[in-house]
Amino acid sequence: MRVKPFMAASAAVLMCASAAEAATVRVTVAEYSSKTGPYFEEAASAFEASNPDTDIVIEVVPWDVLLQKLTTDIAGNANADIAIIGTRWLVDFVEQGIVTPLDDYMTDEFRGRFIETFLTPSVMDEQTYGLPIAASARAMYYNVDLLNGAGVAEPPATWDQVAEAARKIADQDGEVYGYGLQGKEIETDVYYYYSLWSQGGDLLDEDGSSGLDSPEALAALELYKRLIDEGLTQPGVTAYNREDVQNLFKQGKVGMMVTAPFLSGQIAAEAPDLNYGVAPIPAGPDGDRGTYGVTDSIVLFDNSEVKDEAFAFLDFLFTREQRVKFNTNEGFLPVLKSVATDPVFADDRDLKVFAEILPTARFAPVIAGWEEIAEVTSTALQRVYLGEATPEAGLQDAAAEADAILGK
Numbered sequence: 001m002r003v004k005p006f007m008a009a010s011a012a013v014l015m016c017a018s019a020a021e022a023a024t025v026r027v028t029v030a031e032y033s034s035k036t037g038p039y040f041e042e043a044a045s046a047f048e049a050s051n052p053d054t055d056i057v058i059e060v061v062p063w064d065v066l067l068q069k070l071t072t073d074i075a076g077n078a079n080a081d082i083a084i085i086g087t088r089w090l091v092d093f094v095e096q097g098i099v100t101p102l103d104d105y106m107t108d109e110f111r112g113r114f115i116e117t118f119l120t121p122s123v124m125d126e127q128t129y130g131l132p133i134a135a136s137a138r139a140m141y142y143n144v145d146l147l148n149g150a151g152v153a154e155p156p157a158t159w160d161q162v163a164e165a166a167r168k169i170a171d172q173d174g175e176v177y178g179y180g181l182q183g184k185e186i187e188t189d190v191y192y193y194y195s196l197w198s199q200g201g202d203l204l205d206e207d208g209s210s211g212l213d214s215p216e217a218l219a220a221l222e223l224y225k226r227l228i229d230e231g232l233t234q235p236g237v238t239a240y241n242r243e244d245v246q247n248l249f250k251q252g253k254v255g256m257m258v259t260a261p262f263l264s265g266q267i268a269a270e271a272p273d274l275n276y277g278v279a280p281i282p283a284g285p286d287g288d289r290g291t292y293g294v295t296d297s298i299v300l301f302d303n304s305e306v307k308d309e310a311f312a313f314l315d316f317l318f319t320r321e322q323r324v325k326f327n328t329n330e331g332f333l334p335v336l337k338s339v340a341t342d343p344v345f346a347d348d349r350d351l352k353v354f355a356e357i358l359p360t361a362r363f364a365p366v367i368a369g370w371e372e373i374a375e376v377t378s379t380a381l382q383r384v385y386l387g388e389a390t391p392e393a394g395l396q397d398a399a400a401e402a403d404a405i406l407g408k
Contacts, residue, residue: 022054023053023309024056026082027059027082028059028073028079029060029061029083030060030063032063032332043316047316051312054306054312054313059080066085077303081304082304083298084134084297086296086297087122087294087297087363088374090124090366091367097302099301099302100307101129102130102311102314105308114132114335114336114337115335115336120363121293122297124366134295134296135295135296135334136260137261137292137293138291138292139278139281139357140155140257140258140280140281141276142256142276143249143255143276145252146252147165147169147255152168152169155277157282158282158284159195159283163179165255175253176253177234177255178233179232179256180245180254180255181257182237182240183237183382184237186242188378189377189381194282195224195284196211196216197281197290199217199223208408209399210406212402221384238382238385245257250270250271252271258281262331264351265331278349280356280357291361291362292361293362298314320336327344333355369405369406376402377398380398
């Protein structure tokens, strides 16, 4: 909590009385980068300057321990009033009655600020349980010099072209790899979905059962397995998480990889001489493709005793000025219409590509148990990548486990 300046004895008495009446809003913030904490502290100070009866207390928590931290705090009734969460967790929070609907606080003007697509993942039973504090999509980064050196003039638009270009890059001298594939930790399952959607498959069938045992799912995994077996990816893909592959790309060792907008900012800071471009996710044989839309939500907990003050702070965070600052710092895509037209984003050559593919964005299903299913999928993929299971057997096992979780 911030300490107010001490002015004089009489003033101190008044300030103590005022502080006793002030509402304190505790905010748990997921740490996206070293800029996250300073941004929210600055936002809190700016809000407090206009709302002297409210103290905002910011707590920054690393992503890898955030869910455990929230779970522990909730169990002990010691949670903050507001928290950033992965939107994939929201359904479980809603079913347990932990978070409160925001609709009664949202005016038409407030709701109208948002790009509607990004509000939908947090809407359940026609009620809005969260706001999209961070949004992202995925596209394919490519190394222009490696492609040109391989005699490839244009970035590959299909997976067949990706494989062909990767073979030519792998044939070049030096320690370079055609295609960067992640197989460790966060988003290993998601990385597979790019291929799945391009083959015309989906995560769930129409009856709500797993889509992992479909012919399209098999074709998608066989595609990645061929890239691995033919030496077109970096060796040992299960030892590489997203950041590891991004580091290879920044070092100029990977011809192509799929990842998020924030890599552009990292390249600007860490590898400014890298000659690269950004293109849409490659298409499948019938032209299908899909990027993974990601939102993190900020929610208001039901046990908060300062809901009005907490939502006032949310209202402040979702003003154009604050969102431009946050998105610029973190490299996320705009969720507000006014921010999308800001030159900072509209004129950026990389972000323009991400913005153009947003209509094809797909989100993880908002269903109970999805986190568990994602883990089952990732484990099955790793077994296939390591050669411990065939693509068909690995997917059938994963589908069976997923269906059991889904109650199908």
